[in-house]
Amino acid sequence: MLPFSLSFPLNAPLHLEATLFCGQAFRWEILSSSSIPVYQAVIYDAIVQLKQQGQMLHISSTSEFINNQPLDKFMKNYLGLGDLINGVFPISFQQQYPDIYAGASAYFGLRLLRQSPFETLISFMCAQGIGVRLIRRQVALLSKRLGKIITFFPITNYEFPDAGALAEADLEALKACTNNNSIRAKNIRAVARAVASGALSLDDLCAPQCSLSDARETLMRYNGIGGKIADCVCLFGLGHLNAFPIDTHVRQYLDAWFGLRPSTTSLTERSYDQLAEQARAILGERYAGLAGQILFHYWRKDVRRMTAF
DNA sequence: CTCCAGGCAATTG
DNA sequence: CAATTGCATGGA
Numbered sequence: 001m002l003p004f005s006l007s008f009p010l011n012a013p014l015h016l017e018a019t020l021f022c023g024q025a026f027r028w029e030i031l032s033s034s035s036i037p038v039y040q041a042v043i044y045d046a047i048v049q050l051k052q053q054g055q056m057l058h059i060s061s062t063s064e065f066i067n068n069q070p071l072d073k074f075m076k077n078y079l080g081l082g083d084l085i086n087g088v089f090p091i092s093f094q095q096q097y098p099d100i101y102a103g104a105s106a107y108f109g110l111r112l113l114r115q116s117p118f119e120t121l122i123s124f125m126c127a128q129g130i131g132v133r134l135i136r137r138q139v140a141l142l143s144k145r146l147g148k149i150i151t152f153f154p155i156t157n158y159e160f161p162d163a164g165a166l167a168e169a170d171l172e173a174l175k176a177c178t179n180n181n182s183i184r185a186k187n188i189r190a191v192a193r194a195v196a197s198g199a200l201s202l203d204d205l206c207a208p209q210c211s212l213s214d215a216r217e218t219l220m221r222y223n224g225i226g227g228k229i230a231d232c233v234c235l236f237g238l239g240h241l242n243a244f245p246i247d248t249h250v251r252q253y254l255d256a257w258f259g260l261r262p263s264t265t266s267l268t269e270r271s272y273d274q275l276a277e278q279a280r281a282i283l284g285e286r287y288a289g290l291a292g293q294i295l296f297h298y299w300r301k302d303v304r305r306m307t308a309f
Numbered sequence: 310c311t312c313c314a315g316g317c318a319a320t321t322g
Numbered sequence: 323c324a325a326t327t328g329c330a331t332g333g334a
């Protein structure tokens with residue numbers, strides 16, 4: 001138990017495992033695998049632990065404030081507790097695809113996290129053509145080697161490095177953290193330099209003050225960020241719940257469940273946008289990203305039986 | 310050895 | 323313009 005703790009009641013049951021290990025976040029760990037699991041991660045400069053008992057969520061932290069907000073306010077926002085799953089899937093979807101809706105209902109306790117924009121950006125730049133295992137390894141290495149150490153005896157962990165740290169990092173050191181991919185290391189450092197210099201302001205790209213199309217357009221100006229990665233950053237770090245990232249898994253379920261296929265054999269910028277628009281037509285413009293993330297998790301866990309998270 | 314993993318960018322028609 | 327083809331790296 002960490003020094004600052006609080007509990008609050010939930011108006012709907014959470015699925016913490018699905019939320020923290022569905023691929024939107026890469027730093028959460030399970031501490032105890034007893035009947036009630038405890039989840040731990042470093043968020044900004046705080047070690048945070050979560051535990052759910054019945055309808056109560058117990059939170060403890062090494063800091064009273066996270067990212068300049070009181071712990072309870074920060075965590076409610078971080079965990080997306082304001083999003084009500086009831087309105088996420090349109091009635092038309094429930095009627096037209098009752099079996100899929102029923103299957104996905106096991107994951108209605110999944111929430112969309114509002115993570116650090118910079119950490120989300122760099123994390124998903126590590127996520128191209130690579131498995132989730134290796135993404136987690138890269139993010140862990142970046143933190144361990146380039147982030148500040150944070151301790152609360154006997155816990156030792158590391159903050160995700162800030163833009164300044166990555167901007168000044170030695171390219172070879174960075175490469176050693178990014179799966180030995182020098183192009184990726186170079187792209188990450190360039191983006192970090194843009195953020196550190198103020199040329200790129202991630203706060204300005206957050207919803208609702210910035211539109212999804214403006215945010216992704218800005219992000220996609222940088223090498224190593226295409227439509228999919230921009231959408232992931234928008235959805236998981238910038239609060240754009242209508243962003244709809246299409247990866248190999250989403251492509252698979254869009255095809256299998258809805259008969260949606262890209263107009264081209266390989267996904268181009270154009271066919272990507274077309275496919276995302278067709279998905280939004282089925283899942284609803286407003287919450288397509290959140291609905292899609294639930295379907296993504298359902299597809300991977302229950303249909304494809306993947307255990308990689 | 311081949312194929313896949315939460316794609317991107319340069320090149321070509 | 324739009325679409326096809328290279329490319330990068332580790333693990334199953």
